[in-house]
Amino acid sequence: MAGTPRRGIIIATHGVGYSASDLHDLAAHYREDFLVYLVDLAGHGLAAELTGSQRQDKFHATATQFENDLAQILNQSPSGIPVILMGHSFGGAVAAYAVARNALLVDALLLEDPAILTAAEAKAHNAEYAFSYGATDETIWPNLTIPTLIVTGDGTGKDDELIFTGERLQELRRHPLVETAIVSGASHLVRHDNPEGFFAATDAYLDGVLSAGSTLDHKKKPFIQxxxxxxxxxxxxxxxxxxxxxxxxxxxxxxxxxxxxxxxxxxxxxxxxxxxxxxxxxxxxxxxxxxxxxxxxxxxxxxxxxxxxxxxxxxxxxxxxxxxxxxxxxxxxxxxxxxxxxxxxxxxxxxxxxxxxxxxxxxxxxxxxxxxxxxxxxxxxxxxxxxxxxxxxxxxxxxxxxxxxxxxxxxxxxxxxxxxxxxxxxxxxxxxxxxxxxxxxxxxxxxxxxxxxxxxxxxxxxxxxxxxxxxxxxxxxxxxxxxxxxxxxxxxxxxxxxxxxxxxxxxxxxxxxxxxxxxxxxxxxxxxxxxxxxxxxxxxxxx
Structure with a gap:
């Protein structure tokens, strides 16, 4: 945890094979205006390993643990100010899944090329890794009720593999709550490949959703007799x-x-x-x-x-x-x-x-x-x-x-x-x-x-x-x-x-x-x- 909650709270998590320590640049960038929490997913960084029974359904177990972490963070944090959830890759899928189930806890999503798959991709992923996948197009987007930004690359970065490209982005742009941003010179690792482009996109988006008259203003009016x-x-x-x-x-x-x-x-x-x-x-x-x-x-x-x-x-x-x-x-x-x-x-x-x-x-x-x-x-x-x-x-x-x-x-x-x-x-x-x-x-x-x-x-x-x-x-x-x-x-x-x-x-x-x-x-x-x-x-x- 770091920062000052002048504009709100940011809770961020990472992809498979990484940890919260890989998100230090988010804390450094946003700590002047936001209280920033960096969360280790189950089995990563300082988080506990999944048990044998939890490994039978890795996604659900990981998402459940993240929901618990999210509730604990919000219970000890200032209330009445915007809460922004950020996630990269698998962490983006977990964050989106948590929001679909707990929409009232979070005000906006910022997802860096999230591992939200199509039904066919989820089936293949399930066969290879032997766990059911809870974050698919069918489970996330119909249940999305908060403003969301998806930041992805143009495929010219260090790793040209991307989850959100062309047709999928076009489909998402029809969703009334979703905005997209394509960062040049970036692959799936958008923030690492082009940090200036990534933060330019996320800063502009946050300025918009946190501006006066935005849909988040309702949280600033508590009930007074x-x-x-x-x-x-x-x-x-x-x-x-x-x-x-x-x-x-x-x-x-x-x-x-x-x-x-x-x-x-x-x-x-x-x-x-x-x-x-x-x-x-x-x-x-x-x-x-x-x-x-x-x-x-x-x-x-x-x-x-x-x-x-x-x-x-x-x-x-x-x-x-x-x-x-x-x-x-x-x-x-x-x-x-x-x-x-x-x-x-x-x-x-x-x-x-x-x-x-x-x-x-x-x-x-x-x-x-x-x-x-x-x-x-x-x-x-x-x-x-x-x-x-x-x-x-x-x-x-x-x-x-x-x-x-x-x-x-x-x-x-x-x-x-x-x-x-x-x-x-x-x-x-x-x-x-x-x-x-x-x-x-x-x-x-x-x-x-x-x-x-x-x-x-x-x-x-x-x-x-x-x-x-x-x-x-x-x-x-x-x-x-x-x-x-x-x-x-x-x-x-x-x-x-x-x-x-x-x-x-x-x-x-x-x-x-x-x-x-x-x-x-x-x-x-x-x-x-x-x-x-x-x-x-x-x-x-x-x-």
């Missing part, structure tokens, strides 16, 4: 590289929330935590405000809450305030009455990079446990808030050695909504949804650069396990919720997989048509579903 799309269309861009005007714009949009009768918000202060891990009010400790939303009977002490939701807001580590989430805080308080929602107003990057926000969150947790002793705490984090909570769990012993044991006993569950976890931004959905909606690559890169600056103190640089912990001794039972249309989607999915494999009690969900930042709006179907999931996962009854 109509009500959410209306919001997406009017939201301002997340200009995290210029945080002051971004915060000002957000503040203007978020007017003070009017709570339902009987519910209100108060502010408390949490003692700061020094770099040495001590709480207090010394010069190195910076107390931070904490917002508390609850019913008035809980505020005045007449009712003891049954659960505390410790809510950490999102904003890409560089934006957001607790009060912007008051509608969600109120909804949690109402759904799980008598409950209280506590939200730290942690310091933001880039002015206060990691681990300032983690220290503030831990200080707020300590104050929460002091004010509501022995009340179970459910940690709830949205986007960067989920990331800060994950980092908090990783560093409780570092920053609060005297309180860590008690806090771990009280925190019974972690609700990680659309978690923002991995500064590498290398998961597949970062390619599929690099342009958003709402959260996108440039915004994320600037946000992570502010939170984890290059010039940070090496002693304060987090390790990968401090950003995405999976140790069951550190991470409580975790409910992960991701959006299907979100660049952060796959890092949340991958983290949930790692949590599960590390024996952390884990659930993973997504709801149809949600996008980043809009999945948990009280009153929507996705919010009601999430409340039900929280109640079942935590075993705390909702009202």
């Amino acid at each position: 109509e009500s959410l799309q209306d919001v997406v269309d009017v939201l301002p861009p997340q200009t995290t590289w210029d945080v002051v005007p971004m915060r000002e714009t957000t503040a203007k949009r978020n007017r003070p929330y009017l709570f339902a009768p009987g519910i209100s918000a108060t502010k408390i202060n949490a003692g700061g935590i020094t770099p040495g891990g001590n709480t207090g009010s010394g010069t190195d400790a910076q107390p931070q405000p904490v917002r508390v939303v609850a019913s008035n009977d809980v505020h005045n002490g007449n009712t003891q809450p049954s659960v505390v939701f410790f809510c950490v807001h999102g904003g890409g580590y560089v934006g957001g305030k607790p009060e912007y989430d008051d509608v969600r805080h109120e909804a949690l308080v109402q759904a799980f009455h008598p409950a209280v929602a506590v939200s730290p107003d942690y310091r933001l990057a880039p002015e206060n990079p990691y681990p300032a926000g983690v220290r503030d969150t831990i200080a707020a947790l300590i104050e929460t446990a002091r004010r509501y002793p022995n009340v179970p705490i459910i940690a709830y984090g949205d986007s960067a808030g989920a990331g800060i909570l994950a980092q908090t769990f990783a560093r409780l012993e570092d920053f609060a050695p005297d309180d860590a044991v008690k806090l771990r006993e009280l925190i019974t569950a972690f609700i990680a909504v659309e978690p923002c976890l991995d500064p590498a931004m290398q998961s597949a959905s970062w390619t599929t949804y690099a342009d958003g909606p709402i959260w996108y690559d440039r915004a994320s890169e600037a946000a992570w650069a502010g939170y984890l600056p290059d010039d940070a103190d090496p002693d304060e640089k987090p390790t990968f396990t401090q950003l995405m912990p999976t140790n069951p001794d550190l991470v409580p039972p975790t409910l992960v919720m991701v959006n299907p249309v979100d660049p952060l989607r796959d890092e949340g999915i991958n983290w949930a997989r790692h949590l599960t494999d590390a024996c952390v009690i884990t659930e993973l969900h997504w709801f149809k048509g949600t996008v980043h930042g809009l999945c948990t709006i009280p009153g929507t179907d996705s919010w009601e579903s999430l409340v039900q999931l929280i109640a079942r996962f935590t075993q705390i009854p909702g009202s």
